Amino acid sequence: MFIKQLYTSCLSEAAYYIESDGVAAIVDPLRDIDGYLQLASERNAAIKYIFETHFHADFVSGHLDLQKATGAPIVYGPNTETRFPIHLAKDGESFPLGKATIEVIHTPGHTIESTCYLLRDETGKPHAVFTGDTLFVGEVGRPDLSSGDLGKEELASLLFDSLNNKIAGLPDDVIVYPAHGPGSNCGKNLGPATSSTIGQEKQNNYALQPQTREEFIKAVTADLPAAPTYFPINARINKEGYDSLEKIMETALAPLSVADFKQWMQQDDTIILDTRKAGDFTKQFVPGSISIGLEGRFAEWAGSLLPFDKPIILVTEAGEEKESVIRLARVGFSQIHGYLSGGVEAWQQAGEEIDLIIDVEVDELAMDLPYDDHLVAVDVRREAEFADGHVRGAVNIPLNEMTDPGSMANIEEHQNLYLYCGSGYRSVIAASLMKRQGIHNLRNVLGGFNAIRVQQGIEVVKDSSVLN
Known part of the structure; x- marks a missing residue:
């Protein structure tokens, strides 16, 4: 055997x-x-x-x-x-x-x-x-x-x-x-x-x-x-049936010129999904993109955060187009309508606007915390993770809840938001979702809570009421 x-x-x-x-x-x-x-x-x-x-x-x-x-x-x-x-x-x-x-x-x-x-x-x-x-x-x-x-x-x-x-x-x-x-x-x-x-x-x-x-x-x-x-959704698909992966690939692997990509963007319900590494995304991305990098639990987060009935267009690393589509199809996405040919570099070379997310080291957070009255640490981990240790005064907005329009209702324009998760993957996803909703005064804390917990000058507390 x-x-x-x-x-x-x-x-x-x-x-x-x-x-x-x-x-x-x-x-x-x-x-x-x-x-x-x-x-x-x-x-x-x-x-x-x-x-x-x-x-x-x-x-x-x-x-x-x-x-x-x-x-x-x-x-x-x-x-x-x-x-x-x-x-x-x-x-x-x-x-x-x-x-x-x-x-x-x-x-x-x-x-x-x-x-x-x-x-x-x-x-x-x-x-x-x-x-x-x-x-x-x-x-x-x-x-x-x-x-x-x-x-x-x-x-x-x-x-x-x-x-x-x-x-x-x-x-x-x-x-x-x-x-x-x-x-x-x-x-x-x-x-x-x-x-x-x-x-x-x-x-x-x-x-x-x-x-x-x-x-x-x-x-x-x-x-x-x-x-x-x-x-x-996935349980229903497995019970009822689905289109073949080959059929999905025919549309999903269509290379889109910058002009074609912009036409898709003009549709209000189009999702721009960037599957590059989180560290590459923060440096430059097509405005309005959602970052979910292939290096993390990509399919799970895509299934949790993206609508299944809206058109998706992709921005990927060169050579990762097929892998991105396969991983999306694994959790039931079928409305994928191509990828940006030449990637974000082609977008920039065409003179189109580029957005970015400011990355900060954990020591910068430590220096800013005592002196910036408008600084708000936003912890995007799950509630149990937050309860087990977080920056004192941090606000917990779990990433899986960020598609709820009310999840960011208490965020105010004058606040300086410092986002962190466990290691840095989820916080970039969260930052891209916030940017898509018009919240731009934010920073991504590199290394996340893994770096925060060993940084001098940052007080970490637990929530015993949740842990018990």
Whole structure:
């Protein structure tokens, strides 16, 4: 047998290639499928199955494009309803994979259709289980995402049964391959590894410790952060279907001259998305652009901050046009209408206006804080991060809330805004959103709170009421 985890860091997502005796299966594929096809080709194998653990909410799956390319059936577990043909598997159903087999284990809880897939080797011995969002390393899938008419407590109760009756009883040496690793919003606090074993999880995962149903429900439903706003959109796309990535590319990879780019800009609802590194964006950018750099959690922030029904035009680093489009498509964007040919340099050479964001070192913030009565430190991290330590007197406007028109209602024209996040990536996004709304008296603090917390002369405080 051959198993390869194909991990995508910016989404914290793991897809899997499984092969035995020249027959392969893909579990939870991303929308860009070339990697799976290439791997099968290199290994002279044929992809026979596409297994989906559930309707993913954090990315658009590649199941439809992969089915079209290979002819392999799309397999979902019980209680799945789609608008496209699937193989609706029964609980306990087995699929031959060369000399191995894959067994369906219906595990409702994260969603009602959530299903794990148990890989048995040539002797029939359980070897690995692909757990989707049912079981992570050190965590379990959150039960508060949309799944029919069930509430989070009802789903958590189902998850309790799934884990205790179907997963915990597997042999301790069975490898656990989840759909996500650290940083994913599909669970509260995923561990640092991307695989484990049943034995390790029974020992270390709080959700698999001896406890009553009521204790379990309380534990998995407590302190759930707000899910990104694009999750329901992606879940619906995965359930209903979508245009092929190839079709999206035809329009999205159209090079636009400066004149063509300006024509798109004249439409009030057009989004100018700049995917260059944050440090390059602050130096010069097309006025009105939103910065979301490819170097960070690009797809997640794009899905959380950008509208899905508005036209998008791109400014990218040379050679990053296709990568930008693929990452947008992974979370469901399809209204992409080209990129600025020659990038921001071509824009500047054409004599067009350039905007910038002033970057300041953390020692400059330290010097300005005591003497500038109009200085306001704006912390754009999440509430829990802010509570765990922030500049005394700072205002917390979480980046994920900045699309709400009321989020900046208390900002006044005379204020000198110093924006910071954890390391500097999110604060540049925030600065670009503020600039787009006409707020220009701002600065970006380089290094963010990581630099602030070790800088002398800046008082850092915590909010114990939130932490407790």
